[in-house]
Amino acid sequence: xxxxxxxxxxxxxxxxxxxxxxxxxxxxxxxxxxxxxxxxxxxxxxxxxxxxxxxxxxxxxxxxxxxxxxxxxxxxxxxxxxxxxxxx
Numbered sequence: 001x002x003x004x005x006x007x008x009x010x011x012x013x014x015x016x017x018x019x020x021x022x023x024x025x026x027x028x029x030x031x032x033x034x035x036x037x038x039x040x041x042x043x044x045x046x047x048x049x050x051x052x053x054x055x056x057x058x059x060x061x062x063x064x065x066x067x068x069x070x071x072x073x074x075x076x077x078x079x080x081x082x083x084x085x086x087x088x
Contacts, residue, residue: 001019001021001077001079001080002018002019002060002079002082003016003017003080003081004016004017004018004060004082005081005083008081008082008083009082012061014088016079026047031047032045032046032047033045050067050070053067059088060085061085061086061088065077065080
């Protein structure tokens, strides 16, 4: 889970929001794609190998959380708060 609490960030504007991410696997060569009616702000879907993740800009900047989880799936990731993440 990821939380953006604007009152805790440098930019003290915008709505408070919580996002939930899932651990997924490719099944039978079925790669993700945009849904028929995507969110108007969604521009694409891309499956990134972990070895290429360091070259991708993610918002929020949770690259290290993803890699750490992939290396040790026996543990849960704690709530990720925007104001604790490194900036680009």
